[in-house]
Amino acid sequence: MPIKIPDQLPAANILRQENIFVMPESRAESQNIRPLKVLLLNLMPKKIETETQFMRLLSNSPLQVDVELLRIDNRPSKNTPTEHLDTFYRQFESVSNRNFDGLIVTGAPLGLVQFEDVIYWEHFESIMQWASKHVTSTLYVCWAAQAGLKLLYDLPKRTRKEKLSGVYWHETNPEHNHNPLVRGFDDSFLAPHSRYADFAPDFLREYTDLDILATSGDAGTYLAATKDKRNVFVTGHPEYDSHTLHHEYTRDVTEGADPAVPLNYYPGNDPSKEPYVSWRSHGHMLFANWLNYCVYQLTPFDLDHFSEDAFTVDE
Structure with missing residues:
Protein backbone atom coordinates (compact mmCIF):
# COMPACT_ATOMS: atom_id res chain seq x y z
CA MET A 1 0.00 0.00 0.00
CA PRO A 2 1.13 3.58 -0.56
CA ILE A 3 2.06 6.47 1.63
CA LYS A 4 -0.03 9.62 1.21
CA ILE A 5 2.00 12.80 1.01
CA PRO A 6 1.51 16.18 -0.70
CA ASP A 7 1.71 15.89 -4.47
CA GLN A 8 4.43 18.55 -4.81
CA LEU A 9 6.71 17.31 -2.01
CA PRO A 10 10.20 16.61 -3.49
CA ALA A 11 10.15 13.16 -1.90
CA ALA A 12 7.15 12.21 -4.05
CA ASN A 13 9.11 12.31 -7.33
CA ILE A 14 12.13 10.59 -5.80
CA LEU A 15 10.03 7.73 -4.45
CA ARG A 16 8.09 7.33 -7.72
CA GLN A 17 11.40 6.98 -9.57
CA GLU A 18 12.24 4.15 -7.15
CA ASN A 19 8.93 2.46 -8.08
CA ILE A 20 7.43 3.18 -4.66
CA PHE A 21 3.68 3.72 -4.72
CA VAL A 22 2.96 7.28 -3.65
CA MET A 23 -0.74 8.12 -3.64
CA PRO A 24 -1.90 11.60 -4.67
CA GLU A 25 -4.13 13.33 -2.13
CA SER A 26 -6.98 13.45 -4.66
CA ARG A 27 -7.02 9.66 -5.04
CA ALA A 28 -6.64 9.00 -1.33
CA GLU A 29 -9.70 11.10 -0.58
CA SER A 30 -11.83 8.88 -2.83
CA GLN A 31 -10.92 5.66 -0.99
CA ASN A 32 -13.05 4.34 1.85
CA ILE A 33 -10.02 3.51 3.98
CA ARG A 34 -8.93 4.99 7.29
CA PRO A 35 -5.19 5.56 6.76
CA LEU A 36 -2.75 5.65 9.64
CA LYS A 37 -1.97 9.22 10.64
CA VAL A 38 1.77 9.54 11.26
CA LEU A 39 3.50 12.75 12.28
CA LEU A 40 7.19 13.21 11.46
CA LEU A 41 9.00 15.70 13.72
CA ASN A 42 12.04 16.45 11.60
CA LEU A 43 14.93 17.86 13.64
CA MET A 44 17.67 17.25 11.07
CA PRO A 45 19.21 20.23 9.22
CA LYS A 46 18.77 18.77 5.71
CA LYS A 47 15.04 18.26 6.00
CA ILE A 48 14.30 17.25 2.40
CA GLU A 49 16.91 14.49 2.52
CA THR A 50 15.70 13.23 5.92
CA GLU A 51 11.99 13.30 5.12
CA THR A 52 12.65 11.27 1.96
CA GLN A 53 14.62 8.67 3.89
CA PHE A 54 11.87 8.12 6.44
CA MET A 55 9.09 8.09 3.87
CA ARG A 56 10.97 5.42 1.95
CA LEU A 57 10.82 3.15 5.02
CA LEU A 58 7.21 4.00 5.83
CA SER A 59 6.17 2.98 2.33
CA ASN A 60 7.23 -0.67 2.77
CA SER A 61 4.01 -1.81 4.43
CA PRO A 62 0.56 -3.06 3.35
CA LEU A 63 -0.91 -0.23 5.42
CA GLN A 64 -1.88 3.14 3.97
CA VAL A 65 0.03 5.86 5.81
CA ASP A 66 -0.82 9.55 5.78
CA VAL A 67 2.39 11.42 6.70
CA GLU A 68 2.40 14.97 8.01
CA LEU A 69 5.60 16.94 8.56
CA LEU A 70 6.24 18.91 11.73
CA ARG A 71 8.96 21.46 12.48
CA ILE A 72 10.17 22.29 15.97
CA ASP A 73 10.01 26.08 15.58
CA ASN A 74 9.93 28.82 12.96
CA ARG A 75 13.61 29.73 12.95
CA PRO A 76 15.14 30.12 9.45
CA SER A 77 16.96 27.04 8.16
CA LYS A 78 20.43 27.14 6.59
CA ASN A 79 19.90 23.85 4.74
CA THR A 80 16.24 23.86 3.70
CA PRO A 81 14.48 26.53 1.58
CA THR A 82 12.00 28.65 3.52
CA GLU A 83 9.42 28.03 0.78
CA HIS A 84 9.67 24.28 1.37
CA LEU A 85 9.19 24.66 5.13
CA ASP A 86 6.28 27.07 4.74
CA THR A 87 4.59 24.84 2.17
CA PHE A 88 4.98 21.37 3.64
CA TYR A 89 5.69 21.71 7.37
CA ARG A 90 3.26 22.42 10.17
CA GLN A 91 3.81 24.26 13.42
CA PHE A 92 2.96 22.31 16.56
CA GLU A 93 0.12 24.66 17.45
CA SER A 94 -1.74 23.64 14.28
CA VAL A 95 -1.81 19.94 15.26
CA SER A 96 -1.92 20.12 19.06
CA ASN A 97 -5.69 19.61 19.17
CA ARG A 98 -5.51 16.40 17.13
CA ASN A 99 -4.64 12.74 17.79
CA PHE A 115 19.80 19.28 27.03
CA GLU A 116 19.30 22.55 28.92
CA ASP A 117 21.39 24.32 26.25
CA VAL A 118 19.26 23.10 23.33
CA ILE A 119 17.46 26.20 22.13
CA TYR A 120 14.14 24.41 21.68
CA TRP A 121 14.36 22.03 24.66
CA GLU A 122 11.32 23.37 26.52
CA HIS A 123 9.23 23.25 23.35
CA PHE A 124 10.47 19.73 22.61
CA GLU A 125 9.50 18.69 26.13
CA SER A 126 5.99 20.09 25.69
CA ILE A 127 5.56 18.20 22.40
CA MET A 128 6.61 14.94 24.05
CA GLN A 129 4.19 15.53 26.93
CA TRP A 130 1.45 16.14 24.36
CA ALA A 131 2.40 12.93 22.52
CA SER A 132 1.89 10.85 25.67
CA LYS A 133 -1.81 11.75 25.52
CA HIS A 134 -2.39 12.16 21.78
CA VAL A 135 -0.20 9.56 20.02
CA THR A 136 -0.51 5.76 20.05
CA SER A 137 3.22 5.03 19.59
CA THR A 138 6.26 7.29 19.37
CA LEU A 139 9.47 6.21 17.64
CA TYR A 140 12.58 8.07 18.86
CA VAL A 141 15.66 7.94 16.60
CA CYS A 142 19.29 8.61 17.65
CA TRP A 143 19.45 11.98 19.50
CA ALA A 144 15.71 11.81 20.03
CA ALA A 145 16.18 8.46 21.79
CA GLN A 146 18.58 10.09 24.25
CA ALA A 147 16.19 13.02 24.73
CA GLY A 148 13.23 10.69 25.16
CA LEU A 149 15.05 8.71 27.86
CA LYS A 150 15.75 11.96 29.66
CA LEU A 151 12.10 12.99 29.59
CA LEU A 152 10.60 9.57 30.41
CA TYR A 153 13.18 8.30 32.91
CA ASP A 154 15.18 11.40 33.84
CA LEU A 155 18.37 9.72 32.67
CA PRO A 156 21.44 11.96 32.54
CA LYS A 157 23.16 12.66 29.25
CA ARG A 158 25.91 10.08 28.72
CA THR A 159 28.49 10.94 26.06
CA ARG A 160 31.20 8.81 24.48
CA LYS A 161 34.77 10.10 24.27
CA GLU A 162 34.81 9.52 20.52
CA LYS A 163 32.03 9.66 17.98
CA LEU A 164 30.51 6.32 17.02
CA SER A 165 30.38 6.25 13.24
CA GLY A 166 29.94 3.29 10.94
CA VAL A 167 27.93 0.13 10.40
CA TYR A 168 27.88 -2.30 13.32
CA TRP A 169 26.76 -5.83 14.02
CA HIS A 170 23.92 -6.26 16.51
CA GLU A 171 22.29 -9.26 18.14
CA THR A 172 18.67 -9.65 19.16
CA ASN A 173 18.01 -10.41 22.82
CA PRO A 174 16.94 -14.07 23.28
CA GLU A 175 14.76 -13.00 26.22
CA HIS A 176 12.56 -11.02 23.85
CA ASN A 177 12.64 -13.10 20.67
CA HIS A 178 8.85 -13.05 20.58
CA ASN A 179 8.56 -9.28 20.83
CA PRO A 180 6.82 -8.22 17.59
CA LEU A 181 9.27 -5.37 17.02
CA VAL A 182 12.01 -7.90 16.18
CA ARG A 183 9.75 -10.35 14.36
CA GLY A 184 11.54 -11.57 11.26
CA PHE A 185 14.94 -10.27 12.37
CA ASP A 186 17.99 -12.45 11.95
CA ASP A 187 19.86 -13.24 15.16
CA SER A 188 22.59 -10.86 13.94
CA PHE A 189 22.05 -7.84 11.71
CA LEU A 190 23.81 -4.66 10.59
CA ALA A 191 22.75 -1.08 11.22
CA PRO A 192 24.48 2.32 10.90
CA HIS A 193 25.27 4.67 13.78
CA SER A 194 26.45 8.27 13.88
CA ARG A 195 26.41 9.64 17.43
CA TYR A 196 28.24 10.64 20.58
CA ALA A 197 25.49 9.40 22.89
CA ASP A 198 26.17 6.35 25.03
CA PHE A 199 23.42 3.75 25.50
CA ALA A 200 25.00 1.04 27.67
CA PRO A 201 22.58 -1.91 28.03
CA ASP A 202 23.40 -2.50 31.71
CA PHE A 203 22.73 1.16 32.50
CA LEU A 204 19.31 1.04 30.83
CA ARG A 205 18.43 -2.23 32.57
CA GLU A 206 19.32 -0.74 35.94
CA TYR A 207 17.47 2.56 35.60
CA THR A 208 14.53 1.78 33.32
CA ASP A 209 11.91 -0.91 32.80
CA LEU A 210 12.52 -1.00 29.05
CA ASP A 211 12.65 -4.21 27.08
CA ILE A 212 16.16 -4.24 25.59
CA LEU A 213 15.53 -5.89 22.21
CA ALA A 214 18.84 -5.60 20.34
CA THR A 215 22.38 -4.68 21.36
CA SER A 216 25.91 -4.45 19.99
CA GLY A 217 29.21 -5.12 21.71
CA ASP A 218 30.59 -1.99 20.06
CA ALA A 219 27.55 0.28 19.79
CA GLY A 220 25.62 -0.63 22.95
CA THR A 221 21.84 -0.71 22.98
CA TYR A 222 20.28 -0.38 19.54
CA LEU A 223 16.57 -1.11 20.03
CA ALA A 224 14.48 -0.82 23.19
CA ALA A 225 10.81 -0.26 23.96
CA THR A 226 8.38 0.23 26.80
CA LYS A 227 6.30 -2.84 27.53
CA ASP A 228 3.15 -1.23 26.15
CA LYS A 229 5.04 -0.43 22.88
CA ARG A 230 3.98 3.22 23.09
CA ASN A 231 7.61 4.38 23.20
CA VAL A 232 10.25 2.82 20.96
CA PHE A 233 13.91 3.86 20.99
CA VAL A 234 16.26 3.33 18.05
CA THR A 235 19.77 4.60 18.76
CA GLY A 236 21.10 4.22 15.21
CA HIS A 237 20.04 5.41 11.77
CA PRO A 238 18.27 2.64 9.83
CA GLU A 239 16.86 5.34 7.55
CA TYR A 240 20.28 6.41 6.21
CA ASP A 241 20.92 6.31 2.47
CA SER A 242 24.01 4.65 1.05
CA HIS A 243 26.03 7.90 1.03
CA THR A 244 24.79 9.62 4.21
CA LEU A 245 27.73 8.48 6.36
CA HIS A 246 30.07 9.39 3.50
CA HIS A 247 28.70 12.93 3.32
CA GLU A 248 29.05 13.31 7.09
CA TYR A 249 32.62 12.03 6.98
CA THR A 250 33.72 14.28 4.11
CA ARG A 251 32.02 17.26 5.77
CA ASP A 252 33.99 16.67 8.97
CA VAL A 253 37.21 16.24 7.00
CA THR A 254 36.59 19.53 5.19
CA GLU A 255 35.95 21.27 8.51
CA GLY A 256 39.26 19.96 9.86
CA ALA A 257 37.72 17.74 12.52
CA ASP A 258 40.02 14.79 11.70
CA PRO A 259 37.22 12.22 12.02
CA ALA A 260 37.75 8.48 12.15
CA VAL A 261 36.76 6.60 8.99
CA PRO A 262 33.23 5.16 9.43
CA LEU A 263 33.73 1.53 10.45
CA ASN A 264 32.61 -1.37 8.21
CA TYR A 265 31.23 1.08 5.66
CA TYR A 266 33.74 1.44 2.84
CA PRO A 267 35.20 -1.69 1.22
CA GLY A 268 38.43 -2.35 3.09
CA ASN A 269 37.64 0.77 5.20
CA ASP A 270 39.03 2.80 2.28
CA PRO A 271 37.17 6.14 1.88
CA SER A 272 38.24 6.36 -1.76
CA LYS A 273 36.01 3.38 -2.56
CA GLU A 274 32.27 3.43 -3.11
CA PRO A 275 30.38 2.58 0.12
CA TYR A 276 27.86 -0.22 0.09
CA VAL A 277 24.55 -0.68 1.89
CA SER A 278 24.26 -3.62 4.27
CA TRP A 279 21.36 -2.47 6.46
CA ARG A 280 18.48 -1.76 4.06
CA SER A 281 16.45 -4.94 4.63
CA HIS A 282 16.68 -4.57 8.41
CA GLY A 283 15.54 -0.93 8.25
CA HIS A 284 12.47 -1.78 6.20
CA MET A 285 11.53 -4.64 8.52
CA LEU A 286 11.92 -2.52 11.65
CA PHE A 287 9.61 0.18 10.35
CA ALA A 288 7.08 -2.32 9.02
CA ASN A 289 7.00 -4.00 12.44
CA TRP A 290 6.59 -0.68 14.24
CA LEU A 291 3.75 0.39 11.95
CA ASN A 292 1.96 -2.94 12.25
CA TYR A 293 2.45 -4.04 15.84
CA CYS A 294 2.98 -0.77 17.72
CA VAL A 295 0.65 1.46 15.72
CA TYR A 296 -1.96 -0.35 13.63
CA GLN A 297 -2.65 -3.17 16.09
CA LEU A 298 -3.00 -0.78 19.05
CA THR A 299 -4.50 2.42 17.74
CA PRO A 300 -8.26 3.10 17.98
CA PHE A 301 -10.14 3.18 14.70
CA ASP A 302 -11.67 6.52 15.62
CA LEU A 303 -8.85 8.84 16.66
CA ASP A 304 -11.40 11.23 18.19
CA HIS A 305 -11.93 8.59 20.88
CA PHE A 306 -8.24 8.21 21.71
CA SER A 307 -7.74 7.03 25.29
CA GLU A 308 -4.60 6.06 27.18
CA ASP A 309 -6.63 3.39 28.97
CA ALA A 310 -7.26 1.56 25.69
CA PHE A 311 -3.76 0.12 25.47
CA THR A 312 -2.80 -3.32 26.71
CA VAL A 313 0.61 -4.75 27.48
CA ASP A 314 1.53 -8.02 25.79
CA GLU A 315 4.20 -9.62 23.70
Whole structure:
Protein backbone atom coordinates (compact mmCIF):
# COMPACT_ATOMS: atom_id res chain seq x y z
CA MET A 1 0.00 0.00 0.00
CA PRO A 2 1.13 3.58 -0.56
CA ILE A 3 2.06 6.47 1.63
CA LYS A 4 -0.03 9.62 1.21
CA ILE A 5 2.00 12.80 1.01
CA PRO A 6 1.51 16.18 -0.70
CA ASP A 7 1.71 15.89 -4.47
CA GLN A 8 4.43 18.55 -4.81
CA LEU A 9 6.71 17.31 -2.01
CA PRO A 10 10.20 16.61 -3.49
CA ALA A 11 10.15 13.16 -1.90
CA ALA A 12 7.15 12.21 -4.05
CA ASN A 13 9.11 12.31 -7.33
CA ILE A 14 12.13 10.59 -5.80
CA LEU A 15 10.03 7.73 -4.45
CA ARG A 16 8.09 7.33 -7.72
CA GLN A 17 11.40 6.98 -9.57
CA GLU A 18 12.24 4.15 -7.15
CA ASN A 19 8.93 2.46 -8.08
CA ILE A 20 7.43 3.18 -4.66
CA PHE A 21 3.68 3.72 -4.72
CA VAL A 22 2.96 7.28 -3.65
CA MET A 23 -0.74 8.12 -3.64
CA PRO A 24 -1.90 11.60 -4.67
CA GLU A 25 -4.13 13.33 -2.13
CA SER A 26 -6.98 13.45 -4.66
CA ARG A 27 -7.02 9.66 -5.04
CA ALA A 28 -6.64 9.00 -1.33
CA GLU A 29 -9.70 11.10 -0.58
CA SER A 30 -11.83 8.88 -2.83
CA GLN A 31 -10.92 5.66 -0.99
CA ASN A 32 -13.05 4.34 1.85
CA ILE A 33 -10.02 3.51 3.98
CA ARG A 34 -8.93 4.99 7.29
CA PRO A 35 -5.19 5.56 6.76
CA LEU A 36 -2.75 5.65 9.64
CA LYS A 37 -1.97 9.22 10.64
CA VAL A 38 1.77 9.54 11.26
CA LEU A 39 3.50 12.75 12.28
CA LEU A 40 7.19 13.21 11.46
CA LEU A 41 9.00 15.70 13.72
CA ASN A 42 12.04 16.45 11.60
CA LEU A 43 14.93 17.86 13.64
CA MET A 44 17.67 17.25 11.07
CA PRO A 45 19.21 20.23 9.22
CA LYS A 46 18.77 18.77 5.71
CA LYS A 47 15.04 18.26 6.00
CA ILE A 48 14.30 17.25 2.40
CA GLU A 49 16.91 14.49 2.52
CA THR A 50 15.70 13.23 5.92
CA GLU A 51 11.99 13.30 5.12
CA THR A 52 12.65 11.27 1.96
CA GLN A 53 14.62 8.67 3.89
CA PHE A 54 11.87 8.12 6.44
CA MET A 55 9.09 8.09 3.87
CA ARG A 56 10.97 5.42 1.95
CA LEU A 57 10.82 3.15 5.02
CA LEU A 58 7.21 4.00 5.83
CA SER A 59 6.17 2.98 2.33
CA ASN A 60 7.23 -0.67 2.77
CA SER A 61 4.01 -1.81 4.43
CA PRO A 62 0.56 -3.06 3.35
CA LEU A 63 -0.91 -0.23 5.42
CA GLN A 64 -1.88 3.14 3.97
CA VAL A 65 0.03 5.86 5.81
CA ASP A 66 -0.82 9.55 5.78
CA VAL A 67 2.39 11.42 6.70
CA GLU A 68 2.40 14.97 8.01
CA LEU A 69 5.60 16.94 8.56
CA LEU A 70 6.24 18.91 11.73
CA ARG A 71 8.96 21.46 12.48
CA ILE A 72 10.17 22.29 15.97
CA ASP A 73 10.01 26.08 15.58
CA ASN A 74 9.93 28.82 12.96
CA ARG A 75 13.61 29.73 12.95
CA PRO A 76 15.14 30.12 9.45
CA SER A 77 16.96 27.04 8.16
CA LYS A 78 20.43 27.14 6.59
CA ASN A 79 19.90 23.85 4.74
CA THR A 80 16.24 23.86 3.70
CA PRO A 81 14.48 26.53 1.58
CA THR A 82 12.00 28.65 3.52
CA GLU A 83 9.42 28.03 0.78
CA HIS A 84 9.67 24.28 1.37
CA LEU A 85 9.19 24.66 5.13
CA ASP A 86 6.28 27.07 4.74
CA THR A 87 4.59 24.84 2.17
CA PHE A 88 4.98 21.37 3.64
CA TYR A 89 5.69 21.71 7.37
CA ARG A 90 3.26 22.42 10.17
CA GLN A 91 3.81 24.26 13.42
CA PHE A 92 2.96 22.31 16.56
CA GLU A 93 0.12 24.66 17.45
CA SER A 94 -1.74 23.64 14.28
CA VAL A 95 -1.81 19.94 15.26
CA SER A 96 -1.92 20.12 19.06
CA ASN A 97 -5.69 19.61 19.17
CA ARG A 98 -5.51 16.40 17.13
CA ASN A 99 -4.64 12.74 17.79
CA PHE A 100 -2.20 10.67 15.73
CA ASP A 101 -1.56 6.98 15.31
CA GLY A 102 2.21 7.40 15.27
CA LEU A 103 4.94 9.96 15.81
CA ILE A 104 8.52 9.70 14.55
CA VAL A 105 11.12 12.00 16.07
CA THR A 106 14.33 12.18 14.06
CA GLY A 107 17.88 12.61 15.23
CA ALA A 108 19.54 16.02 15.55
CA PRO A 109 23.17 17.23 15.43
CA LEU A 110 23.19 17.94 19.17
CA GLY A 111 25.33 15.11 20.49
CA LEU A 112 27.72 17.38 22.41
CA VAL A 113 25.10 19.89 23.57
CA GLN A 114 23.58 19.60 27.04
CA PHE A 115 19.80 19.28 27.03
CA GLU A 116 19.30 22.55 28.92
CA ASP A 117 21.39 24.32 26.25
CA VAL A 118 19.26 23.10 23.33
CA ILE A 119 17.46 26.20 22.13
CA TYR A 120 14.14 24.41 21.68
CA TRP A 121 14.36 22.03 24.66
CA GLU A 122 11.32 23.37 26.52
CA HIS A 123 9.23 23.25 23.35
CA PHE A 124 10.47 19.73 22.61
CA GLU A 125 9.50 18.69 26.13
CA SER A 126 5.99 20.09 25.69
CA ILE A 127 5.56 18.20 22.40
CA MET A 128 6.61 14.94 24.05
CA GLN A 129 4.19 15.53 26.93
CA TRP A 130 1.45 16.14 24.36
CA ALA A 131 2.40 12.93 22.52
CA SER A 132 1.89 10.85 25.67
CA LYS A 133 -1.81 11.75 25.52
CA HIS A 134 -2.39 12.16 21.78
CA VAL A 135 -0.20 9.56 20.02
CA THR A 136 -0.51 5.76 20.05
CA SER A 137 3.22 5.03 19.59
CA THR A 138 6.26 7.29 19.37
CA LEU A 139 9.47 6.21 17.64
CA TYR A 140 12.58 8.07 18.86
CA VAL A 141 15.66 7.94 16.60
CA CYS A 142 19.29 8.61 17.65
CA TRP A 143 19.45 11.98 19.50
CA ALA A 144 15.71 11.81 20.03
CA ALA A 145 16.18 8.46 21.79
CA GLN A 146 18.58 10.09 24.25
CA ALA A 147 16.19 13.02 24.73
CA GLY A 148 13.23 10.69 25.16
CA LEU A 149 15.05 8.71 27.86
CA LYS A 150 15.75 11.96 29.66
CA LEU A 151 12.10 12.99 29.59
CA LEU A 152 10.60 9.57 30.41
CA TYR A 153 13.18 8.30 32.91
CA ASP A 154 15.18 11.40 33.84
CA LEU A 155 18.37 9.72 32.67
CA PRO A 156 21.44 11.96 32.54
CA LYS A 157 23.16 12.66 29.25
CA ARG A 158 25.91 10.08 28.72
CA THR A 159 28.49 10.94 26.06
CA ARG A 160 31.20 8.81 24.48
CA LYS A 161 34.77 10.10 24.27
CA GLU A 162 34.81 9.52 20.52
CA LYS A 163 32.03 9.66 17.98
CA LEU A 164 30.51 6.32 17.02
CA SER A 165 30.38 6.25 13.24
CA GLY A 166 29.94 3.29 10.94
CA VAL A 167 27.93 0.13 10.40
CA TYR A 168 27.88 -2.30 13.32
CA TRP A 169 26.76 -5.83 14.02
CA HIS A 170 23.92 -6.26 16.51
CA GLU A 171 22.29 -9.26 18.14
CA THR A 172 18.67 -9.65 19.16
CA ASN A 173 18.01 -10.41 22.82
CA PRO A 174 16.94 -14.07 23.28
CA GLU A 175 14.76 -13.00 26.22
CA HIS A 176 12.56 -11.02 23.85
CA ASN A 177 12.64 -13.10 20.67
CA HIS A 178 8.85 -13.05 20.58
CA ASN A 179 8.56 -9.28 20.83
CA PRO A 180 6.82 -8.22 17.59
CA LEU A 181 9.27 -5.37 17.02
CA VAL A 182 12.01 -7.90 16.18
CA ARG A 183 9.75 -10.35 14.36
CA GLY A 184 11.54 -11.57 11.26
CA PHE A 185 14.94 -10.27 12.37
CA ASP A 186 17.99 -12.45 11.95
CA ASP A 187 19.86 -13.24 15.16
CA SER A 188 22.59 -10.86 13.94
CA PHE A 189 22.05 -7.84 11.71
CA LEU A 190 23.81 -4.66 10.59
CA ALA A 191 22.75 -1.08 11.22
CA PRO A 192 24.48 2.32 10.90
CA HIS A 193 25.27 4.67 13.78
CA SER A 194 26.45 8.27 13.88
CA ARG A 195 26.41 9.64 17.43
CA TYR A 196 28.24 10.64 20.58
CA ALA A 197 25.49 9.40 22.89
CA ASP A 198 26.17 6.35 25.03
CA PHE A 199 23.42 3.75 25.50
CA ALA A 200 25.00 1.04 27.67
CA PRO A 201 22.58 -1.91 28.03
CA ASP A 202 23.40 -2.50 31.71
CA PHE A 203 22.73 1.16 32.50
CA LEU A 204 19.31 1.04 30.83
CA ARG A 205 18.43 -2.23 32.57
CA GLU A 206 19.32 -0.74 35.94
CA TYR A 207 17.47 2.56 35.60
CA THR A 208 14.53 1.78 33.32
CA ASP A 209 11.91 -0.91 32.80
CA LEU A 210 12.52 -1.00 29.05
CA ASP A 211 12.65 -4.21 27.08
CA ILE A 212 16.16 -4.24 25.59
CA LEU A 213 15.53 -5.89 22.21
CA ALA A 214 18.84 -5.60 20.34
CA THR A 215 22.38 -4.68 21.36
CA SER A 216 25.91 -4.45 19.99
CA GLY A 217 29.21 -5.12 21.71
CA ASP A 218 30.59 -1.99 20.06
CA ALA A 219 27.55 0.28 19.79
CA GLY A 220 25.62 -0.63 22.95
CA THR A 221 21.84 -0.71 22.98
CA TYR A 222 20.28 -0.38 19.54
CA LEU A 223 16.57 -1.11 20.03
CA ALA A 224 14.48 -0.82 23.19
CA ALA A 225 10.81 -0.26 23.96
CA THR A 226 8.38 0.23 26.80
CA LYS A 227 6.30 -2.84 27.53
CA ASP A 228 3.15 -1.23 26.15
CA LYS A 229 5.04 -0.43 22.88
CA ARG A 230 3.98 3.22 23.09
CA ASN A 231 7.61 4.38 23.20
CA VAL A 232 10.25 2.82 20.96
CA PHE A 233 13.91 3.86 20.99
CA VAL A 234 16.26 3.33 18.05
CA THR A 235 19.77 4.60 18.76
CA GLY A 236 21.10 4.22 15.21
CA HIS A 237 20.04 5.41 11.77
CA PRO A 238 18.27 2.64 9.83
CA GLU A 239 16.86 5.34 7.55
CA TYR A 240 20.28 6.41 6.21
CA ASP A 241 20.92 6.31 2.47
CA SER A 242 24.01 4.65 1.05
CA HIS A 243 26.03 7.90 1.03
CA THR A 244 24.79 9.62 4.21
CA LEU A 245 27.73 8.48 6.36
CA HIS A 246 30.07 9.39 3.50
CA HIS A 247 28.70 12.93 3.32
CA GLU A 248 29.05 13.31 7.09
CA TYR A 249 32.62 12.03 6.98
CA THR A 250 33.72 14.28 4.11
CA ARG A 251 32.02 17.26 5.77
CA ASP A 252 33.99 16.67 8.97
CA VAL A 253 37.21 16.24 7.00
CA THR A 254 36.59 19.53 5.19
CA GLU A 255 35.95 21.27 8.51
CA GLY A 256 39.26 19.96 9.86
CA ALA A 257 37.72 17.74 12.52
CA ASP A 258 40.02 14.79 11.70
CA PRO A 259 37.22 12.22 12.02
CA ALA A 260 37.75 8.48 12.15
CA VAL A 261 36.76 6.60 8.99
CA PRO A 262 33.23 5.16 9.43
CA LEU A 263 33.73 1.53 10.45
CA ASN A 264 32.61 -1.37 8.21
CA TYR A 265 31.23 1.08 5.66
CA TYR A 266 33.74 1.44 2.84
CA PRO A 267 35.20 -1.69 1.22
CA GLY A 268 38.43 -2.35 3.09
CA ASN A 269 37.64 0.77 5.20
CA ASP A 270 39.03 2.80 2.28
CA PRO A 271 37.17 6.14 1.88
CA SER A 272 38.24 6.36 -1.76
CA LYS A 273 36.01 3.38 -2.56
CA GLU A 274 32.27 3.43 -3.11
CA PRO A 275 30.38 2.58 0.12
CA TYR A 276 27.86 -0.22 0.09
CA VAL A 277 24.55 -0.68 1.89
CA SER A 278 24.26 -3.62 4.27
CA TRP A 279 21.36 -2.47 6.46
CA ARG A 280 18.48 -1.76 4.06
CA SER A 281 16.45 -4.94 4.63
CA HIS A 282 16.68 -4.57 8.41
CA GLY A 283 15.54 -0.93 8.25
CA HIS A 284 12.47 -1.78 6.20
CA MET A 285 11.53 -4.64 8.52
CA LEU A 286 11.92 -2.52 11.65
CA PHE A 287 9.61 0.18 10.35
CA ALA A 288 7.08 -2.32 9.02
CA ASN A 289 7.00 -4.00 12.44
CA TRP A 290 6.59 -0.68 14.24
CA LEU A 291 3.75 0.39 11.95
CA ASN A 292 1.96 -2.94 12.25
CA TYR A 293 2.45 -4.04 15.84
CA CYS A 294 2.98 -0.77 17.72
CA VAL A 295 0.65 1.46 15.72
CA TYR A 296 -1.96 -0.35 13.63
CA GLN A 297 -2.65 -3.17 16.09
CA LEU A 298 -3.00 -0.78 19.05
CA THR A 299 -4.50 2.42 17.74
CA PRO A 300 -8.26 3.10 17.98
CA PHE A 301 -10.14 3.18 14.70
CA ASP A 302 -11.67 6.52 15.62
CA LEU A 303 -8.85 8.84 16.66
CA ASP A 304 -11.40 11.23 18.19
CA HIS A 305 -11.93 8.59 20.88
CA PHE A 306 -8.24 8.21 21.71
CA SER A 307 -7.74 7.03 25.29
CA GLU A 308 -4.60 6.06 27.18
CA ASP A 309 -6.63 3.39 28.97
CA ALA A 310 -7.26 1.56 25.69
CA PHE A 311 -3.76 0.12 25.47
CA THR A 312 -2.80 -3.32 26.71
CA VAL A 313 0.61 -4.75 27.48
CA ASP A 314 1.53 -8.02 25.79
CA GLU A 315 4.20 -9.62 23.70
